[in-house]
Amino acid sequence: MKFDESLRLCEQASKTTPGGIHSNVRANWKPHPMFYARGQGSHVWDADGNEFIDYVLARGPLLLGHSPKPVLDAVKRQLDIGLMYAGQHELEIEAAERFCRIVPCAEMVRFSSSGSEAVTGAIRLARAVTGRTKILRFEGHYHGWFDNQFWNFAPPLDAAGPRENPTLIPVTKGQSPADAEHLVIRPWNDLALIEGAFRQHPGQIAAIITEPIMCNMGGIMPRKGFLEGLRELCTNNGALLIFDEVITGFRVSLGGAQQLLGVTPDLATFAKGMSGGFPVSAIAGKREYMRRFGDLSVSHAGTYNSNAPCMAATVAALDMLAADGGAALKHAHEMGKQLMTGIADIGRKAGKNVRIRGTPAAFFVSFNDKEEIVDYRTSLSRDREAYTRFWLALQDRGIRVIPDGLWFVSTAHTQDDVGRTLAAVAEAMKEV
Ligand SMILES: Cc1ncc(COP(=O)(O)O)c(C=O)c1O
Structure with missing residues (x-):
């Protein structure tokens, strides 16, 4: 070739x-x-x-x-009518209603454009809700390329530190070292170590963020009881559980990994798979948390958020996925x-x-x-x-x-x- x-x-x-x-x-x-x-x-x-x-x-x-033709047709129809308004339009409601019908944790949803943005919004919301700053994340998980989460994705083993408490390693030059202060890294699938992390940082962990299936690094499934254990530990310790469903959402089952595996997080992020290839992402979760975006006490913004062609694509894509x-x-x-x-x-x-x-x-x-x-x-x-x-x-x-x-x-x-x-x-x- x-x-x-x-x-x-x-x-x-x-x-x-x-x-x-x-x-x-x-x-x-x-x-x-x-x-x-x-x-x-x-x-x-x-x-x-x-x-x-x-x-x-x-x-x-x-x-x-x-x-996909139905998605392209919907986008083409929208292109002739209008692109963006810095204001609301009906397709947003149609997309949000479909989204909330499909995704178990989604009592409410906010749209943005990329997975990294959605993750950043979910983390900010978790910090605001709990009044804490630390985020527990897992070695080898990918949550986008923004400084706050771009740590310990594929660290070289000789620099990675002890398995039980890995050394914080940024993925790229140029990242702010200050972000490390707020991260706790643990290996995935080992509940005892997560329990230990809550003991070591009492009252400080705002959220655990996890890919519910470790798609980016090996396609690893959670051990039996692991996600349930995270759910319980978060509830018992006043932290939020965030599933990063950017890959698993709408793909591993219509309602994502949370539906397939039967564990409902407090917040979840979505992107790939929900809009037929157009740049749309989502932060979804419990009403009592999500409402803080609505009362403006927590900021979530973006010029391109929920632009009309992308929302037309989302409505059409979700309809294609939910049909029959x-x-x-x-x-x-x-x-x-x-x-x-x-x-x-x-x-x-x-x-x-x-x-x-x-x-x-x-x-x-x-x-x-x-x-x-x-x-x-x-x-x-x-x-x-x-x-x-x-x-x-x-x-x-x-x-x-x-x-x-x-x-x-x-x-x-x-x-x-x-x-x-x-x-x-x-x-x-x-x-x-
Ligand atoms: C699980 C997960 N979270 C977040 C992201 C970041 O999404 P984006 O590339 O749209 O910023 C990705 C991208 O691959 C991902 O796989």
């Missing part, structure tokens, strides 16, 4: 754009950052005209596939299950130590000898070089997956896609 045009565009872009990319996350592609020309349904075409079955899905937002008892999502889950079992079978037959974790519409593939992967440090046992050979071999065969192991499946993926993907997987497995 040739990527000459992508390379040429990358070099051209690099003259005016640092690295030729507008998000650092996109730098990890090989052989170089790629340029894409168009997408339709479950397929995407790059600038060289190569066609791929796409399991990147823009890193999650394209839960309905590329350019969630049939579209059930289909995505069926495709995902076939992929998960298919890849595992192919790996086993080929004698490879392939492991599949997570849920059908967002699962993680890795090559590990170790079976028990429960947190960031155990997830490091995966053989990254083996996975790199695997994904590059898939790319050569027209299958596009995220380089670190996470696969997203959309409602637009077909049985034919799954068949072709598994045939490519069988070939690619030989190169691992």
Whole structure:
């Protein structure tokens, strides 16, 4: 497969754009950052005209596939009428009512544009509600790139400190060290250590924030009772429980991980998956907390929040997802299950130590000898070089997956896609 045009565009872009990319996350592609020309349904075409079955899905937002028609039609209708008003419009109500009907914790919702913003708003609200400042977060969890949460996402083990009380490590140069003062880091899936953290910081922890399924780092499921335990500890210690459902929301089940796993947080954040690919995020939660945005005692703002085309997209996307008892999502889950079992079978037959974790519409593939992967440090046992050979071999065969192991499946993926993907997987497995 040739990527000459992508390379040429990358070099051209690099003259005016640092690295030729507008998000650092996109730098990890090989052989170089790629340029894409168009997408339709479950397929995407790059600038060289190569066609791929796409399991990147823009890193999650394209839960309905590329350019879902009902969403585009709704946006197009809105484009002719008006874009933004710095005031309210009816589509906001329609979107919020649908959202609150679907998401268990959502007695009220506020929309913004990105996941990082929603997380920042939820944390501010938790601090305001509790009058405390410390946030307990988990090693290896990703909650966006803002200074307040951009810590201990993938720390090198030799600098990470003791497992029980990891050293605070910023992800990038340029972050304010002051944010570290307000963070408590713990490994995931170890309830006793969280209990200990509440004892060590009595009356100081405002909230625990967690990805309810550890999608970004290994597709790790919570141990039985772990989320329930967090729920209880927060309630007993006067802290709020925040689920970051930016990936899991509307994807692992219509009502998100909180519905799938049966634990209701006080607040939750959403983004990818709720608006057919348009930039919309949400902070949702209990009325008694959310009302503080409404009485203006806690600030939440954003010029682009709830702009009309994005709200039109959200209404249409939520309708597509909720139609026929969630049939579209059930289909995505069926495709995902076939992929998960298919890849595992192919790996086993080929004698490879392939492991599949997570849920059908967002699962993680890795090559590990170790079976028990429960947190960031155990997830490091995966053989990254083996996975790199695997994904590059898939790319050569027209299958596009995220380089670190996470696969997203959309409602637009077909049985034919799954068949072709598994045939490519069988070939690619030989190169691992
Ligand atoms: C769980 C989680 N939270 C927050 C974010 C940040 O969202 P955004 O990139 O829209 O700011 C992401 C992005 O990948 C995410 O996966």
